[in-house]
Amino acid sequence: MKKEPVKIILLIIFSLILLFPIYILFMSAFKGPGELFVVSLWPKSITFDNLKTVLNPKFLNSIKNSLFVSTTVTVIAMILHSMCGYALARLSFPGKKLIFTTIISTLMIPTTTILVPLFMVCKGLGIENSYAGLIIPAFFNAYGIFLFRQFYLDFPKELEEAAEVEGCGKVRLFVQIVLPLSKPMIVPLTIAFFLGTWNNYLWPLIINKKEEYQTIQVYLANMVSGYSTPWNEVIATAASSAVPVFLLFLLLQKQLKEGIKVTGIK
Amino acid sequence: MKKSNISKRKRREYLTAYAFILPDFLGLFVFVIIPIIYAFYISFFEWDFINDKVFIGAANYIRMWKDTNWWSAMLRTLKLTALYVPLLFGLSLFFAVLISTVKSRAGSFVKTSFLMPFAITSVIASTLWMFLYNEKRGYLNAVFKALGLSNQKFLGSGRQALICVIVVLLWINLGYNMILFLSAIKDIPESYYEAATLDGADRWHIFRYITFPLIRQTSIFILVTTTIASFQVLDLIMVMTKGGPAKATEVGALYIYDRSFNMMEMGYGSALSVFLFLSLLVFSFVQMRITSEEQGENV
Amino acid sequence: MKKLTALLMVLVLVLSLSACADKGAQEETSEKTEDKGSDTTTVKFWSFHAGGEAEFLEKVVKEYNDTHDDVQIEHTVVNQSDYTTTLIPTAYANGEAPDILYVEPATFTKYAEKGMLADLSPYYTDELKEDILPSALEAVTIDDKIYALPMEMETLGLFYNIDMLKDAGIDPPSTWEELYEAAKKLTTDDVYGLVLPVEEAAYTLFNWWPFMWMAGADVFDDDGNCIVDSKEMVTALDYWGRFYQEGLSPASLQIGPWDIGNVGTGAAAMQVSGTYVINAAENDYPDVNIGVVPLPSPDNNPITVAGGQKLAINAQSQCKDEAADFIFSLYGSDDITKATEWTTEAKFAYPARQSVIDNNSDTFEEGLRAVFTDFYQTAVPEPSYSAEVTDAMGKMLQQVMFGGVSSEEAAKEAQKTIEDAAKN
Numbered sequence: 003m004k005k006e007p008v009k010i011i012l013l014i015i016f017s018l019i020l021l022f023p024i025y026i027l028f029m030s031a032f033k034g035p036g037e038l039f040v041v042s043l044w045p046k047s048i049t050f051d052n053l054k055t056v057l058n059p060k061f062l063n064s065i066k067n068s069l070f071v072s073t074t075v076t077v078i079a080m081i082l083h084s085m086c087g088y089a090l091a092r093l094s095f096p097g098k099k100l101i102f103t104t105i106i107s108t109l110m111i112p113t114t115t116i117l118v119p120l121f122m123v124c125k126g127l128g129i130e131n132s133y134a135g136l137i138i139p140a141f142f143n144a145y146g147i148f149l150f151r152q153f154y155l156d157f158p159k160e161l162e163e164a165a166e167v168e169g170c171g172k173v174r175l176f177v178q179i180v181l182p183l184s185k186p187m188i189v190p191l192t193i194a195f196f197l198g199t200w201n202n203y204l205w206p207l208i209i210n211k212k213e214e215y216q217t218i219q220v221y222l223a224n225m226v227s228g229y230s231t232p233w234n235e236v237i238a239t240a241a242s243s244a245v246p247v248f249l250l251f252l253l254l255q256k257q258l259k260e261g262i263k264v265t266g267i268k
Numbered sequence: 269m270k271k272s273n274i275s276k277r278k279r280r281e282y283l284t285a286y287a288f289i290l291p292d293f294l295g296l297f298v299f300v301i302i303p304i305i306y307a308f309y310i311s312f313f314e315w316d317f318i319n320d321k322v323f324i325g326a327a328n329y330i331r332m333w334k335d336t337n338w339w340s341a342m343l344r345t346l347k348l349t350a351l352y353v354p355l356l357f358g359l360s361l362f363f364a365v366l367i368s369t370v371k372s373r374a375g376s377f378v379k380t381s382f383l384m385p386f387a388i389t390s391v392i393a394s395t396l397w398m399f400l401y402n403e404k405r406g407y408l409n410a411v412f413k414a415l416g417l418s419n420q421k422f423l424g425s426g427r428q429a430l431i432c433v434i435v436v437l438l439w440i441n442l443g444y445n446m447i448l449f450l451s452a453i454k455d456i457p458e459s460y461y462e463a464a465t466l467d468g469a470d471r472w473h474i475f476r477y478i479t480f481p482l483i484r485q486t487s488i489f490i491l492v493t494t495t496i497a498s499f500q501v502l503d504l505i506m507v508m509t510k511g512g513p514a515k516a517t518e519v520g521a522l523y524i525y526d527r528s529f530n531m532m533e534m535g536y537g538s539a540l541s542v543f544l545f546l547s548l549l550v551f552s553f554v555q556m557r558i559t560s561e562e563q564g565e566n567v
Numbered sequence: 568m569k570k571l572t573a574l575l576m577v578l579v580l581v582l583s584l585s586a587c588a589d590k591g592a593q594e595e596t597s598e599k600t601e602d603k604g605s606d607t608t609t610v611k612f613w614s615f616h617a618g619g620e621a622e623f624l625e626k627v628v629k630e631y632n633d634t635h636d637d638v639q640i641e642h643t644v645v646n647q648s649d650y651t652t653t654l655i656p657t658a659y660a661n662g663e664a665p666d667i668l669y670v671e672p673a674t675f676t677k678y679a680e681k682g683m684l685a686d687l688s689p690y691y692t693d694e695l696k697e698d699i700l701p702s703a704l705e706a707v708t709i710d711d712k713i714y715a716l717p718m719e720m721e722t723l724g725l726f727y728n729i730d731m732l733k734d735a736g737i738d739p740p741s742t743w744e745e746l747y748e749a750a751k752k753l754t755t756d757d758v759y760g761l762v763l764p765v766e767e768a769a770y771t772l773f774n775w776w777p778f779m780w781m782a783g784a785d786v787f788d789d790d791g792n793c794i795v796d797s798k799e800m801v802t803a804l805d806y807w808g809r810f811y812q813e814g815l816s817p818a819s820l821q822i823g824p825w826d827i828g829n830v831g832t833g834a835a836a837m838q839v840s841g842t843y844v845i846n847a848a849e850n851d852y853p854d855v856n857i858g859v860v861p862l863p864s865p866d867n868n869p870i871t872v873a874g875g876q877k878l879a880i881n882a883q884s885q886c887k888d889e890a891a892d893f894i895f896s897l898y899g900s901d902d903i904t905k906a907t908e909w910t911t912e913a914k915f916a917y918p919a920r921q922s923v924i925d926n927n928s929d930t931f932e933e934g935l936r937a938v939f940t941d942f943y944q945t946a947v948p949e950p951s952y953s954a955e956v957t958d959a960m961g962k963m964l965q966q967v968m969f970g971g972v973s974s975e976e977a978a979k980e981a982q983k984t985i986e987d988a989a990k991n
Binding site: 009013021022024026041116155172222236237240 | 406
């Protein structure tokens with residue numbers, strides 16, 4: 003335990019290094035146009051002009067769209083993938099290996115290649131230029147299934163066995179015992195899916211051309227278009243667009259602390 | 269009597285399993301597998317998006333075989349993977365173990381700080397890191413100058429550019445993978461450690477024989493997904509260097525994008541993708557096989 | 568567990584709120600479409616402009632829609648870097664491409680050769696053909712068919728920070744030697760002498776062409792033979808490459824090479840950029856004295872390049888006549904108000920029509936614009952090559968700039984690639 007302070011200092015120094023670029027982002031949002039590209043740790047004169055230009059209806063609308071799309075994707079993906087991952091890890095059935103291999107293989111194709119055929123599929127389903135087109139294809143990502151499966155593979159068998167002795171069916175077992183104990187995985191996966199969707203750029207760009215459904219990343223990219231980019235405004239908008247995500251982190255921070263504490267349940 | 273009971277239970281388990289898997293599998297089939305099959309199909313055609321597809325057999329694959337630009341791009345991808353994957357794996361595991369032993373409240377500050385960069389989109393991250401990497405007015409060179417080191421060109425240097433990209437990738441993904449490791453480490457019952465400490469095992473032994481084996485599934489997961497991701501790095505490079513200087517950062521995925529959309533050779537681009545897909549498939553399953561054999565168990 | 572439940576409830580709340588907002592929005596739009604009835608033809612139009620240019624486009628689309636009941640323009644703004652690279656090809660593949668799209672020299676030949684663009688010749692009146700500058704019209708004509716409507720000519724010049732040059736005792740350079748010496752003198756630990764583009768992209772080639780021409784080199788001779796592997800090309804490559812090799816020009820840029828912010832924020836003393844930044848040079852950086860001179864030349868015989876966007880109509884479009892009516896009402900009609908507004912107010916560019924130039928001679932003599940007007944006569948239209956040629960030339964430049972390859976070798980390799988591509 004003597005080494006605890008050393009460890010903490012090491013960790014804090016490293017954290018500060020990782021935070022430094024983010025500090026630059028937020029600090030630069032308050033810099034005047036003349037000094038944006040000058041190396042400094044604090045603005046010479048703090049200006050709120052950049053932030054004033056950020057909060058316009060188009061920006062707010064794109065934040066609203068991104069919140070809606072990312073939240074929906076995350077909630078539904080959690081439900082679908084935990085079920086699928088559980089079945090692949092814990093239930094036995096014919097064809098399991100083949101199904102798992104097929105699912106994992108889908109992770110390996112470069113997104114750019116399936117962009118055009120995926121567009122065709124969505125057009126066939128008539129979901130282009132709509133929330134559905136932004137949301138539905140984003141659910142299906144083998145990453146979540148794979149992670150849940152790995153998690154359930156390590157999941158203590160004792161818990162299930164105890165429940166099975168009591169004559170609990172597999173569905174009830176999953177819903178009442180396994181799912182509540184899956185929090186250690188659900189939290190990081192919530193982060194992964196929420197951010198994956200929030201940060202996705204290429205797909206929303208292609209599938210939706212309607213301004214009313216524009217997402218924040220597409221909005222940001224459009225700001226950099228043209229021959230003279232208002233960099234102060236771009237930086238301020240970029241910083242503002244990261245705020246909702248940081249809030250989500252703070253909300254989840256407590257959850258990150260806990261494991262399943264198997265020993266306690268026993 | 270008992271036998272039929274078991275098979276009945278088994279059958280019910282099958283049904284439950286299929287019901288659990290069906291929605292995901294159907295979705296993946298429609299939105300991922302069908303597009304992949306389509307990409308495979310057009311890899312045998314010459315197609316420019318606009319005019320009718322012309323069947324040319326394996327010509328795209330033969331062309332790939334002779335395309336030296338493609339192989340140099342793939343070599344860069346391998347370089348990136350060889351550097352990035354072990355670094356990310358090692359660093360996130362190291363910090364996860366370190367944090368797991370810290371009892372102070374500072375731990376949660378550290379976790380959140382590590383995770384923060386993960387919230388930054390690659391497009392913003394690239395813009396942001398340009399502030400740091402800038403040759404004349406960059407924060408990194410300012411630090412170097414203070415330390416008495418010489419000015420570096422970073423993204424403008426053919427030797428450093430790929431490493432600079434890797435640093436940004438690490439910055440973004442370190443925290444998230446650390447959290448995954450941390451979740452796995454937390455699930456190890458305290459009693460295991462207590463027993464080992466009583467036996468007089470030192471830290472390294474505890475890590476090697478208790479922690480590491482017990483987080484095996486998470487390790488495999490991180491290894492495989494990071495390898496896959498490293499093969500597909502695209503947007504970061506597109507914003508930061510567009511493959512330059514002098515192709516120093518033109519990786520396989522960027523080359524595919526360039527051929528498919530800039531040159532409008534979708535058939536050829538698909539053939540390259542199919543190759544990339546197959547090599548990743550082999551690579552990942554070998555990876556999983558090796559890690560599982562090491563442990564003497566099935567994956 | 569309680570916290571998780573609380574979190575879930577928050578999520579559900581956000582969901583339902585957004586869903587309500589969404590419903591509202593949907594109802595609004597459905598009402599709109601009903602109003603116009605089913606006889607309305609919708610013309611899709613994609614642009615990528617920002618600032619004053621975007622405002623102009625928004626305004627003219629609204630005006631057009633308000634005065635037409637049977638035709639409605641559906642205007643979508645996307646961003647420029649994805650416009651030609653991802654969006655247009657993907658949209659064509661799915662039959663979702665806009666009826667009206669922008670083309671530039673870098674993409675024009677590629678698109679026209681693939682049959683993506685409709686022949687606009689029937690919509691051109693003889694008067695219009697007479698009025699458009701011959702070189703501009705020639706640049707959009709293939710085999711007597713006109714595939715686009717030019718509305719602007721953008722030319723390159725050398726922008727510089729007047730005070731920085733004055734302080735260093737340097738006159739604005741006019742020869743290659745002077746430009747090199749000035750860049751060398753002005754390069755310090757904090758400032759680049761001259762900003763040139765760095766990436767392997769169409770914009771870099773756009774900047775490179777005039778330097779290549781000024782050295783007397785070209786890609787093809789008049790008979791269409793590839794002449795990349797020439798002495799003159801090596802001279803041009805040596806000159807161009809020197810700026811990067813000696814660190815007078817940056818090897819990587821924080822902001823776009825076109826962005827006048829490079830000079831405006833003091834990152835560089837000089838910068839090659841175009842007419843399109845004049846408004847920004849005057850408005851966005853009021854504290855910085857920015858001047859412009861013609862591109863320096865080896866023998867005081869400057870040449871510049873003239874590029875610029877053109878409007879084209881999708882060959883697959885179901886409403887070519889309606890689309891043509893819209894774009895010709897803007898830039899091809901007898902009434903030149905809109906064509907004038909575009910090149911003088913929305914942005915500054917040289918108009919593609921003689922009548923607009925003649926009617927606005929005052930505007931083109933104002934401030935920085937006068938310089939461009941003076942050397943406008945030396946402008947050569949930006950060439951439009953096939954994808955293979957563009958690729959080979961881009962690679963050649965990169966090799967010389969950053970690859971440590973000699974100009975001779977790089978030119979030889981480009982020559983070979985272009986000849987091989989021609990054979991296939």
